[in-house]
Amino acid sequence: MLTLKQINKAYGLGEARANVLNDINLNIKQGELIVILGPSGSGKTTLLNVIGGLEFDYKGKYFFKEEEINRMRESRLIEFRRKNIGFVYQGYNLLPSLTVEENIKLGYNLAWDKKDNYNIDELLELVGMKGYNKKYPFQLSGGEQQRVSIARAIAKKPNLLLADEPTGALDDKTSSKIMDLIKKLNDIGTTIVIVTHNNEIAKIADRLIKMNSGKIVDIVENK
Numbered sequence: 001m002l003t004l005k006q007i008n009k010a011y012g013l014g015e016a017r018a019n020v021l022n023d024i025n026l027n028i029k030q031g032e033l034i035v036i037l038g039p040s041g042s043g044k045t046t047l048l049n050v051i052g053g054l055e056f057d058y059k060g061k062y063f064f065k066e067e068e069i070n071r072m073r074e075s076r077l078i079e080f081r082r083k084n085i086g087f088v089y090q091g092y093n094l095l096p097s098l099t100v101e102e103n104i105k106l107g108y109n110l111a112w113d114k115k116d117n118y119n120i121d122e123l124l125e126l127v128g129m130k131g132y133n134k135k136y137p138f139q140l141s142g143g144e145q146q147r148v149s150i151a152r153a154i155a156k157k158p159n160l161l162l163a164d165e166p167t168g169a170l171d172d173k174t175s176s177k178i179m180d181l182i183k184k185l186n187d188i189g190t191t192i193v194i195v196t197h198n199n200e201i202a203k204i205a206d207r208l209i210k211m212n213s214g215k216i217v218d219i220v221e222n223k
């Protein structure tokens with residue numbers, strides 16, 4: 001589905017310039033569940049942002065299906081993201097003044113091709129939040145809010161779901177339920193890349209990408 005070739009990314013100017021990604025080479029296949037592990041500052045989020053089309057100032061080649069993403073200007077990157085990518089973050093990022101249903105509809109409205117969307121009740125059932133349509137985020141636990149944010153991310157059936165520390169703010173029990181949901185989404189065909197510090201999450205991955213100091217230092221296949 002996607003190929004990264006010799007990706008290099010640096011921040012800062014002059015002597016303060018530091019490499020954040022060093023010669024990253026990676027292939028991700030359709031249907032894979034990939035976990036990126038590594039210490040703080042090792043470049044995990046930056047790599048996820050390259051994959052998600054949020055970065056445009058880097059060296060190297062990035063192919064997603066037939067498209068050469070590294071050559072795209074910002075307007076085309078927006079189109080690429082809308083068409084292909086769903087994002088989930090540690091902080092849920094739900095709008096507090098909107099209901100669960102309205103928050104999820106934002107995911108539909110940002111969709112590129114709206115023909116093949118889930119309907120709202122299907123989605124809520126899929127993420128284990130049936131009947132919560134009219135609730136507001138403040139009425140939900142952290143785990144429930146994360147389910148809603150996952151529903152919003154997958155509403156448009158993205159080709160790729162990216163999650164940055166999706167369980168970072170959750171206790172162990174709630175984290176493991178979110179992991180079950182992510183596993184279920186992968187089982188129905190969603191390609192997923194997760195950045196995390198959580199070793200438990202690593203167990204459900206098809207492949208573990210281990211990073212350190214901006215480099216991929218190991219790739220482990222889980223059989």
Ligand SMILES: Nc1ncnc2c1ncn2[C@@H]1O[C@H](COP(=O)(O)OP(=O)(O)OP(=O)(O)O)[C@@H](O)[C@H]1O
Pocket residue numbers: 011012020038039040041042043044045046047
């Ligand atoms: N916009 C930016 N400007 C300057 N430096 C940045 C920027 N974004 C990230 N960095 C630096 O790049 C390095 C890698 O950051 P990144 O967020 O990718 O690491 P990470 O592995 O995701 O870390 P964490 O687990 O703490 O989130 C860090 O040293 C960080 O300070």
